[in-house]
Amino acid sequence: MVRTQYRKPLDSEQVSVPTGQVFVIAERCKGCRFCVEFCPEQVLAESTGINAKGYHYPVVESGKEDACINCAFCKLVCPEFAIYTEET
Numbered sequence: 001m002v003r004t005q006y007r008k009p010l011d012s013e014q015v016s017v018p019t020g021q022v023f024v025i026a027e028r029c030k031g032c033r034f035c036v037e038f039c040p041e042q043v044l045a046e047s048t049g050i051n052a053k054g055y056h057y058p059v060v061e062s063g064k065e066d067a068c069i070n071c072a073f074c075k076l077v078c079p080e081f082a083i084y085t086e087e088t
């Protein structure tokens with residue numbers, strides 16, 4: 001994915017980037033992949049396992065355990081309320 005370069009914010013030295021922990025309620029997931037596709041940090045991936053409904057729920061991609069910025073966009077786009085994050 002090509003990322004656009006933005007100007008550096010003037011207060012970037014004073015502001016720290018938040019981090020988040022991802023929680024997935026696997027049994028609610030219907031495998032739409034919205035969270036996987038639209039996470040701005042590409043934190044999520046489809047699991048190899050399936051839930052009781054037969055869908056591949058999202059998991060944190062290997063090596064991306066500290067990459068979540070707690071933006072909550074995954075929570076916003078999930079139609080099944082199956083994913084949320086908490087600030088760490």
Ligand code: SF4
Nearest residue numbers: 039068069071072074
């Ligand atoms: S909170 Fe934001 S960065 Fe973290 S997994 Fe969800 S969409 Fe990705």
Ligand code: SF4
Nearest residue numbers: 029030032033035078
């Ligand atoms: S947006 Fe929700 S329903 Fe869709 S794959 Fe992600 S967790 Fe599952």
